[in-house]
Amino acid sequence: MSKGIYLSSPEHYEILIEKYDTWMFDCDGVLWHDDQLIEGAAEVLKILRTRNKAIVFVTNNATKSRKTYKRKFDGLGVEAYLGEIFGSAYASAVYISSVIKLSKSKKVYVIGMIGIEEELAEEGISCIGGTDPADRTVEPFSLSNFTLDPEVGAVLCGFDPFINYTKLSKAFQYLSRNPGCHFLATNTDSSFPADGGVLPGAGAISAPLRFALDKDPLVIGKPSITMLDCIKAKIDFDPKRSIMVGDRLNTDILFGQAGGLSTLLVLTGITSEKDITGPNASSIVPDFVTQSLGDLRAAERSSR
Amino acid sequence: MSKGIYLSSPEHYEILIEKYDTWMFDCDGVLWHDDQLIEGAAEVLKILRTRNKAIVFVTNNATKSRKTYKRKFDGLGVEAYLGEIFGSAYASAVYISSVIKLSKSKKVYVIGMIGIEEELAEEGISCIGGTDPADRTVEPFSLSNFTLDPEVGAVLCGFDPFINYTKLSKAFQYLSRNPGCHFLATNTDSSFPADGGVLPGAGAISAPLRFALDKDPLVIGKPSITMLDCIKAKIDFDPKRSIMVGDRLNTDILFGQAGGLSTLLVLTGITSEKDITGPNASSIVPDFVTQSLGDLRAAERSSR
Secondary structure, eight states, X not given: OOOOEEOOSHHHHHHHHHHOXXXXXXXXXXXXXXXXXXXXXXXXXXXXXXXXXXXXXXXXXXXXXXXXXXXXHHHTTOOOOGGGEEEHHHHHHHIIIXXXXXXXXXXXXXXXXXXXXHHHHHTTOEEEETTXXXXXOSSOOOGGGOOOOTTEEEEEEOOOTTOBHHHHHHHHHHHHHSTTOXXXXXXXXXXXXXXXXXXXXXXXXXXXXXHHHTXXXXXXXXXXXXXXXXHHHHOOOOGGGEEEEXXXXXXXXXXXXXXXXXXXXXXXXXXXXXXXXXXXOOSOOOSEEESOGGGGGHHHHHHO | OOOOEEOOSHHHHHHHHHHOSEEEEOOBTTTEETTEEOXXXXXXXXXXXXXXXXXXXXXXXXXXXXXXXXXXXXXXXXXXXXXXXEXXXXXXXXXXXXXXXXXXXXXXXXXXOHHHHHHHHHTTOEEEETTOGGGOOSSOOOGGGOOOOTTEEEEEEOOOTTOBHHHHHHXXXXXXXXXXXXXXXXXXXXXXXXXXXXXXXXXXXXXXXXXXXXXXXEEXXXXXXXXXXXXXXXXXXXXXXEEEEESOIIIIIHHHHHTTOEEEEESSSSOOHHHHSSTTOOSOOOSEEESOGGGGGHHHHHHO
């Protein structure tokens, strides 16, 4: 299996920056780990802005709204604008309002966090479930205490650490009993790096419904092209002169490739050297590989 | 798609009873619905016993131990013996002790109900998780409050209406971090008929782990041959002169076929006429079909 071009010299980085006008970035594992900025990442973003590059942040994390994300950038001292931030919660809300065109009298049953609720509210879409304390119960679910709301026209499933049988059973009822009810997932990352290890991700939260219904949700986040359609609707860019930077092969790199963008893999997140070389290497091959986004600072030295 | 032979006359039932020495029965949807005996079912079992047929009850329900099942039979006034009852919790415990031969110093992390705990205890196997109130929490899981128990050598997953992120995350840690930790599921029924509708089944409970680990569990219950191996170890029968009676094509009928038994589908449970006839009929075809187990009472009238 061939691997991507491993960048190393200042000239490499200079050519790369020269070549692309639009730079799309995954956030976690590329710009930061939790609340720890990756060394040099902020500086590289500054270099790109100085050179008039368009910047887009594309994250599958649906627990936070764009506004909350903006506060995270601010807190870390990284320049970012609301219009540059595309999260899977936002893209899901835009999809429901603009593509499905869900009637204003209808609602979305949410499995997920406040980020989804905030983005749906911004698009004027009503929702139930989500952070409602009534659904955060340890009691088993009983159909005799449940009233099917005929106005639920979609179930949107994202990461939810409060997942339980009540939430799953309610979603299952809507999807199996409300005619035409849409089954959507913000993203289906199988796992995510947490403090002290790895935990099951958003894909694990929608998996029970997938299995019980024998039906796949429409996935909004990376690598789905739906996320790119959402970006395209707001930002003008030429895929041939755009590059997606990410730490995951099966979301970020696949996403960039599906949209006809070039791709740069960084090794500061979930993917390691052994995932792209050797006999068990992934079949997903990025165009370029570098150790860390911070490496691109070398371009400045090259151009001085 | 050809369908099974639809039985209707007293002679049909007489021939059927004559032909088979060992009769294996699924319970829910065949003998009863919840706590309501299906008309004539008890009488048919009595006819079979009078004619010296061997009777075996094979259920995927892992929430109850065999002893609890026996009490259910007693409560409904149906003759049954502990040695005739094979549940997927029991078969899982036998599999762990006899096939895996899990060391007595090791433990099983259980996602499931008391039925699994009781059957594991009967086989002398230690377990954690299960009905432990500490795991029945609405709080999100944090790895910083978790200590990996290196003695957990298997995760056994059955139906659990108290499923939550804590249980899933603990199981995920054992399966991804304890070397050689076995991943087992009592059964993977996608759904089950409940009072007032259908709810997600045991397969939906193990689905998040399946997805997050990208690994399938070894399934013990029907249609797995592991369940039949468990029966074979305790009961002597000739598959050619044995018949499996059930209401589900993808568990009961498939199970009988995999074991070389003949199969009889009853339409008192999850499968309806349209699932076996017409253009969308299942590819799983039983040998015989009858409306209800109670129909076999007609054989008595034929032999009088």
